[in-house]
Amino acid sequence: AAGVIQSPRHLIKEKRETATLKCYPIPRHDTVYWYQQGPGQDPQFLISFYEKMQSDKGSIPDRFSAQQFSDYHSELNMSSLELGDSALYFCASSPWTDGDTQYFGPGTRLTVL
Amino acid sequence: EDKVVQSPLSLVVHEGDTVTLNCSYEVTNFRSLLWYKQEKKAPTFLFMLTSSGIEKKSGRLSSILDKKELFSILNITATQTGDSAVYLCAVEVTGTYKYIFGTGTRLKVLA
Numbered sequence: 001a002a003g004v005i006q007s008p009r010h011l012i013k014e015k016r017e018t019a020t021l022k023c024y025p026i027p028r029h030d031t032v033y034w035y036q037q038g039p040g041q042d043p044q045f046l047i048s049f050y051e052k053m054q055s056d057k058g059s060i061p062d063r064f065s066a067q068q069f070s071d072y073h074s075e076l077n078m079s080s081l082e083l084g085d086s087a088l089y090f091c092a093s094s095p096w097t098d099g100d101t102q103y104f105g106p107g108t109r110l111t112v113l
Numbered sequence: 114e115d116k117v118v119q120s121p122l123s124l125v126v127h128e129g130d131t132v133t134l135n136c137s138y139e140v141t142n143f144r145s146l147l148w149y150k151q152e153k154k155a156p157t158f159l160f161m162l163t164s165s166g167i168e169k170k171s172g173r174l175s176s177i178l179d180k181k182e183l184f185s186i187l188n189i190t191a192t193q194t195g196d197s198a199v200y201l202c203a204v205e206v207t208g209t210y211k212y213i214f215g216t217g218t219r220l221k222v223l224a
Contacts (some may be wrong), residue, residue, distance in 0.1 A: 008132070009223065011124035017120055113122070 004093050004105030012111045013081050021076040021108045025093030029103070032074040033057070034066060035090040037107075043090060049074055050096070078110075086112045115140045119215035124219050130192050134218045136202030137184040144207035146185050148176055151199045151217070159187070159200075178200050194223045 005024040013019050025032050031050045035043035036059075045058035049068035060066070063082075068074045072093075078082060091105045120135045136146065148159040160169045162178035162185055169176050173192075178185045189196055199217040206213065 007130050008124050008126045010123065010221075011121050012123040013121050019121075106211070 004091055004103055006089075006105040006108050007090050008071060008108060009106065010109045010111070012113065014113050015081055015083065017040075017081050017112075019078045019081060019110060021078070021091075021110070022092030023074045023076070023093075023105060025066050025072050025074070026095075026103055029093035029095050030072055031094045031096060032068055032072070032076070033092040033094075034060075035092065037088040037090060038084075039087070046076070051102050081112045083112050115204075115206065115213050117202055117213050117215040119200075119202050119218050121218060122216070123219045123221075125221045125223065126192055128193055130222075131188065132192060133192045134189075134200050134202075134220070135184060136215055138202075138204045138213070139183065140204050140206055140213065142197060143180070144179055144205040147203045147205065147212070148185070148187050149201040149203065149220040151201055152197075191219075192220075194222050194224050196220060197222045199204040203207070 004026055007022045011019055024030055033048040034046040036046055037043040046060040046065050048056045052068045063080050064078050066074060066076045088107045088109050090107045093103055122127045124132060126132055143164045145161050147161050150157045160176045165178055165180040173190045176185060176187045197220060199219050201217045202215040203212045203224055
């Protein structure tokens with residue numbers, strides 16, 4: 001069965017650069033969630049989208065923005081990167097009929113030098 | 114001081130993904146911009162770009178130059194494990210035959 005796909009798997013950037021992370025949900029899932037997991041920390045919810053509209057917002061910095069496209073994939077755009085942005089970024093998807101079950105992708109590891 | 118900066122430094126993707134590699138430059142006398150692929154041997158030439166806005170394509174690879182914003186991008190679609198390499202960007206300085214290389218982007222494509 002198809003799973004959540006995240007791209008790239010690993011990204012290394014320098015301070016003040018920008019990064020774009022992509023998430024392709026499971027087919028027929030219309031809700032996407034973004035999480036940030038720092039070293040040794042629990043995942044922190046950033047933002048979610050339902051039917052291409054922002055549905056909930058968590059601890060997402062102003063330097064970050066995200067959107068969901070017509071094919072339901074989502075992109076997380078990160079600007080003016082800081083060392084503290086180094087983390088694992090997980091994307092999860094769920095169908096509208098079962099919002100309590102989130103299917104997580106493999107994550108993108110971002111390293112900011 | 115003339116310089117060429119490539120981004121990202123490193124990238125890991127799955128086969129089939131599309132990647133975009135960036136190269137920005139600050140050069141006083143620009144002549145051309147070149148992209149190379151380097152595996153465990155000498156770099157292999159990919160593209161030479163001299164004019165803005167004209168895309169060059171070779172199979173799954175394409176590249177374009179923006180001389181106003183001083184950057185170029187290299188796109189690789191439907192990546193394959195054989196695309197794993199370091200991609201180097203270099204700018205040729207006119208009149209000197211000098212090439213200024215970026216530090217490269219290391220691309221790894223997982224099966």
